[in-house]
Amino acid sequence: MKMKNGKLANVYLVAVFVVLYAPIFYLMVYSFNSAGTMHGFESFTLEWYEEVFQDTRLLIIVLNTVVIALLSSAISTILGVIGALAIQRVRKLRQRNSLLAMNNVLIVSPDVIIGASFLIFFTMLGIQLGFTSVLLSHIAFSVPIVVLMVLPKLQEMSPTLIDAAKDLGASSWGVLTKVILPFLRPGIFAGFFMALTYSLDDFAVTFFVTGNGYTTLSVEIYSRARQGISPSINALSTLIFLFTITLVLGYYFLTRRTSRKPDWGVVQP
Amino acid sequence: MTRTRNLYLIPYAAWMLLFVATPIVLIVYNSFFDVEGHFTWGNFEKFLTPVYLRMTFNSFWYAFLITAFSLLVAYPTAYWLTRAKHKQLWLLLIIVPSWINLLLKTYAFIGLFGTYGFVNAVFEAVGIGTRQILFTDFSFVFVSVYIFIPFMILPIYNALEEINPSLLYAARDLGASPWMAFRRVVFPLTLEGVKAGCQAVFIPALSLFMITRLIAGNRVVTLGTAIEQHFLVTQDWGMGSAIAVLLIIVMAVIMLMTGTRGARNPVR
DSSP states (O other): OOOOOOHHHHHHHHHHHHHHHHHHHHHHHHTTBTTOSSSSOOOBOOHHHHHHHHOHHHHHHHHHHHHHHHHHHHHHHHHHHHHHHHHHHOOOHHHHHHHHHHHHHHHHSOHHHHHHHHHHHHHHHTOOTTHHHHHHHHHHHHHHHHHHHHHHHHHHSOHHHHHHHHHTTOOHHHIIIIIIHHHHHHHHHHHHHHHHHHHHHOOHHHHHHOOSSOOOHHHHHHHHHHTOOOHHHHHHHHHHHHHHHHHHHHHHHHHHHHHHSOOTTOOOO | OHHHHHHHHHHHHHHHIIIIIHHHHHHHHHTTBOTTSOBOSHHHHHHTSHHHHHHHHHHHHHHHHHHHHHHHHHHHHHHHHHHSTTHHHHHHHHHHHHHSOHHHHHHHHHHHTSTTSHHHHHHHHHTSOOOOOTTSHHHHHHHHHHHHHHHHHHHHHHHHHHSOHHHHHHHHHTTOOHHHHIIIIIHHHTHHHHHHHHHHHHHHHHTOOHHHHHTSTTSSOOHHHHHHIIIIISOOHHHHHHHHHHHHHHHHHHHHHHTHHHHHSOOO
């Protein structure tokens, strides 16, 4: 294409990126400040990193967050794949659309409403607020996302593949595990990663359904930030940023690898 | 075929019924009860008093401002992104900040905007002098726009990418100026993306409560803050539910107004 950006466009883009990244780097720089504030850089120190690693309570909270994220995204991936298969098999348009609409409810609902309604829900069921309630609500808001990531892949799949497998004598379990699931793999991975990020990033829903004893990272950061600047949060955020970057790059190369593979069987009329 | 269909549908439908339908029914049910557990219309009557109406108006006004500024910044970004070299990499760079926990980003602004923070240091150096930035409307809107901007850029970017370049060439061949081609060809074709972006920003902005607490210091009270207050502080679940129900209704109306895409070409 001959379309190229002028100088103004590039300046604008760079400005947007500077503003986007400035707060993140600001946090990181001040995690090395021995004064323990977010202004007036005194001298370089790793004190706050030591503090993070000695703070067992904080480490347990990090562990909680990771456990919740991995568990909830694994379970919601399974449920989401089942959901996508279910929606795909509904032939009546009206029914399918209402299922899809139901699926979208939690995606478009504001977090506060999801959190509040789940708080009522769990209290009515008599579920103790804590690990179980947080896990269940994270699964609940992740399932629709996985469905949305898997469904297009499923629709892309040519039905002749399944017919061929059946003709060759595959059982329905064989068709599922040997044909359908391998074909859906990119969608399933994408769904899993999306669920993982949503879970790691969630604050509002967790804030509502977490009880007294149980905390995730977002809620902990919120309560610390309400009390002002705490340098160990800076140190922790630097670590989280590096972890996120690794995850993003991993995901980027993973999806690039899978998309470069020959897509046989995707032939659409 | 019919046998397998039922097999998948049962667990999924059961899950949806339990975790989507039930909580919504419960929140509607709860909105009709007062603190003592008696049936009442009082929660909705209370909503019609000036205090709550003003709060509702404020929420809408701030959500509108946040959406408008996001769009204003995001559209040129998306537009120029599609024409940049290495645009895949640039796009990834846009997405990365949205993967950082939003609490951390908000927390960073407490430092940046603080009395002795970076922005005030710059103001001091330029000669404007120290200002109160934190706990103002400006900081609230700015931080919210910062948080939401990737969600506005992505749909617009996708819409721009889908445009067939030959349409642009045709417009230019037929004598349209670059601005004319943009206004009459490119912009109308990206309206769906703009709508999707506005929806992705407006609805969450309506119910923010974390940023209002940390950045606006309780100066800005939105519907989200009110719900959180009623559920977790005053324990008046009925009133909180009533606000939530009204928010759900508003949301549904917005979805119906902007979400025409779903109705016109449903997912096959």
